[in-house]
Amino acid sequence: MVGAENLSRKEQVIRTASELFKQKGYSATSMRDLAQALGIEAASLYSHIKSKEEILQALCFEMAKRFQRSLREVEGADISYSERLRRGITGHIHVMAKELTASAVFMNEHRHLSQPYLRDFLLMRINYINRFKKIIEGGIKAGEFKAVDTKLAVMTLFSSLNWMPHWYDPSGIIDPSELGNQLAGMLIEGLKTK
Amino acid sequence: MVGAENLSRKEQVIRTASELFKQKGYSATSMRDLAQALGIEAASLYSHIKSKEEILQALCFEMAKRFQRSLREVEGADISYSERLRRGITGHIHVMAKELTASAVFMNEHRHLSQPYLRDFLLMRINYINRFKKIIEGGIKAGEFKAVDTKLAVMTLFSSLNWMPHWYDPSGIIDPSELGNQLAGMLIEGLKTK
DNA sequence: CCTACCGATCGGTAGG
DNA sequence: CCTACCGATCGGTAGG
Numbered sequence: 431m432v433g434a435e436n437l438s439r440k441e442q443v444i445r446t447a448s449e450l451f452k453q454k455g456y457s458a459t460s461m462r463d464l465a466q467a468l469g470i471e472a473a474s475l476y477s478h479i480k481s482k483e484e485i486l487q488a489l490c491f492e493m494a495k496r497f498q499r500s501l502r503e504v505e506g507a508d509i510s511y512s513e514r515l516r517r518g519i520t521g522h523i524h525v526m527a528k529e530l531t532a533s534a535v536f537m538n539e540h541r542h543l544s545q546p547y548l549r550d551f552l553l554m555r556i557n558y559i560n561r562f563k564k565i566i567e568g569g570i571k572a573g574e575f576k577a578v579d580t581k582l583a584v585m586t587l588f589s590s591l592n593w594m595p596h597w598y599d600p601s602g603i604i605d606p607s608e609l610g611n612q613l614a615g616m617l618i619e620g621l622k623t624k
Numbered sequence: 625m626v627g628a629e630n631l632s633r634k635e636q637v638i639r640t641a642s643e644l645f646k647q648k649g650y651s652a653t654s655m656r657d658l659a660q661a662l663g664i665e666a667a668s669l670y671s672h673i674k675s676k677e678e679i680l681q682a683l684c685f686e687m688a689k690r691f692q693r694s695l696r697e698v699e700g701a702d703i704s705y706s707e708r709l710r711r712g713i714t715g716h717i718h719v720m721a722k723e724l725t726a727s728a729v730f731m732n733e734h735r736h737l738s739q740p741y742l743r744d745f746l747l748m749r750i751n752y753i754n755r756f757k758k759i760i761e762g763g764i765k766a767g768e769f770k771a772v773d774t775k776l777a778v779m780t781l782f783s784s785l786n787w788m789p790h791w792y793d794p795s796g797i798i799d800p801s802e803l804g805n806q807l808a809g810m811l812i813e814g815l816k817t818k
Numbered sequence: 819c820c821t822a823c824c825g826a827t828c829g830g831t832a833g834g
Numbered sequence: 835c836c837t838a839c840c841g842a843t844c845g846g847t848a849g850g
Contacts, residue, residue, distance in 0.1 A: 457651035458736065461845060473846080474819045482845065512816065538732070542652065566815070575815040579798065579806050581791070586810065589787035590780040597779050604773065612773050616780065620814025621760070621769045622706065655829060667830080668835045676829065 440478045443468065447485045448531045452595075456486055456539040486539060487547055493536040494554045496525045501561055511569030512618050518562060520610030522591050527598070527606040534595035559588055575618075587617060634672045637662065641679045642725045646789075650680055650733040680733060681741055687730040688748045690719045695755055705763030706812050712756060713811075714804030716785050721792070721800040728789035753782055769812075781811060 446467050450459040461482055465472040479485055500521035504514055526533040540551050563584040569575035590613060598609065640661050644653040655676055659666040673679055694715035698708055720727040734745050757778040763769035784807060792803065 455649065455651055455735065457649055460843075462843085471820060473821080473823095476846070477819065541649065569815070573817060576813075576817055578810055578815060582798075582803065582806055583810060583815065585787060585791050586780070586784040586807065589783040592787065593779060593783035597775070604776075609776065612776055613780065616772055616777060616814075617810070618814050618816050619770075620810075620812050620816070621763070621772060621777065622812050622814070623767060623770055624818075654827075656827085665836060667837080667839095670830070671835065 443475060443478045444485055444488055445531075448489055448535050451486070451489075451539050452531050452534045456535075456542045483542075483544060483547075486535070486543060489532050489535050490540050490543060490547075490551055493525075493529065493532050494551065494558075496529070497522060497558060498554065500525050501558065505561065505565075511565055511572055511574045512614075514565050515562075515569065515618065516611065516614035518565060519587070519591070519614045520607055523594065523606045523610045523613075526591070526594060527600045530595050530598070530600065537592045537595065559584055562587060583617075637669060637672045638679055638682055639725075642683055642729050645680070645683075645733050646725050646728045650729075650736040677736075677738060677741075680729070680737060683726050683729050684734050684737060684741075684745055687719075687723065687726050688745065688752075690723070691716060691752060692748065694719050695752065699755065699759075705759055705766055705768045706808075708759050709756075709763065709812065710805065710808035712759060713781070713785070713808045714801055717788065717800045717804045717807075720785070720788060721794045724789050724792070724794065731786045731789065753778055756781060777811075 443464070447459070447464050450463055450467060453459075454463070460472075461475055462472045465475055468475075501518055504517045504521060507514065507517070509517075540555075541548070543551055563580055566575060566578075566580050566583050570577055570580070594609075600606065604612075637658070641653070641658050644657055644661060647653075648657070654666075655669055656666045659669055662669075695712055698711045698715060701708065701711070703711075734749075735742070737745055757774055760769060760772075760774050760777050764771055764774070788803075794800065798806075
């Protein structure tokens with residue numbers, strides 16, 4: 431099956447690229463670096479991908495889709511805003527934990543997308559953030575949350591989620607659900623003892 | 625005064641570089657980009673700086689020093705852990721707000737430092753984070769904070785501080801002190817109404 | 819997947 | 835601060 435072989439090899443290229451992009455950044459990673467990591471010549475990469483940027487596009491949009499899908503499942507549910515926030519956070523962390531490297535690239539390297547991809551990406555991201563913001567605003571209107579600055583609240587949450595690929599070790603003692611519960615707990619209940 | 629003129633021109637180069645590094649990233653910013661932004665030829669940059677990386681070094685270590693100094697002022701104070709955390713956060717935000725662009729570069733581009741600068745930088749960063757962590761641990765031991773996962777707590781705080789240069793508008797309605805108080809309040813008291 | 823190669827651009831230097 | 839340039843490396847193509 432030629433098709434399946436090509437697909438799997440292409441994915442192998444994308445995964446290896448993802449690791450290099452995370453480590454060194456997109457711009458500082460050359461196609462020769464990538465080829466060397468795969469044990470082939472740089473020119474051979476172009477049998478599997480059209481361009482360097484195509485790899486970044488594949489990574490960024492695949493992750494964006496996964497994060498969007500995860501959040502959508504929570505929005506319809508008939509539950510409290512605290513619970514909705516908790517599930518949104520846990521869902522995000524699950525997606526992230528399954529693709530830690532791609533998540534880091536998604537977060538830090540998307541600015542190297544060219545137009546119109548960059549614009550599309552940023553629209554998806556602002557949409558994602560706004561949906562979390564709506565949950566927080568809903569909680570405030572319902573009297574469940576304090577009247578905090580919603581931009582600060584959502585940015586604090588989003589920052590925390592974004593930075594996790596840099597320090598979270600999924601093989602450690604704390605699993606994604608537990609991490610999500612603890613983050614949600616901390617943001618909702620605060621650090622202070624009652 | 626030749627000395628003063630050189631210094632001021634060098635700082636102008638560093639500031640312009642800082643803006644480009646923030647926008648496009650260190651690797652994707654060429655010396656020709658920088659020269660063009662300053663209205664001179666690329667070769668002329670080397671009258672003011674020794675190398676591209678020297679600019680990054682100057683930026684990163686200057687900001688690191690400022691953040692360290694800001695935190696040091698809080699650690700000696702004889703105040704509650706909540707208050708210590710609050711002042712640590714507010715201090716960080718003040719430093720950041722005064723040099724928003726350099727703060728963004730400090731955060732996102734330090735990985736392009738070569739050795740031994742990279743190692744020194746990372747040691748300073750881990751030291752900075754650990755000092756915030758100590759405040760949180762102190763608060764837990766004193767019964768002032770809940771027994772949360774301190775790594776998650778400090779990373780959430782640190783992420784939030786790091787991401788601020790990307791969204792905070794210091795010319796907006798919320799000033800640095802107010803932003804610090806709100807972030808500290810949110811982390812300490814939580815979103816939930818009591 | 820390789821050899822052979824392209825034009826463009828990179829950070830930086832010499833010498834004024 | 836400029837002109838003139840350097841060797842190295844970049845992403846990518848032709849042709850097998």
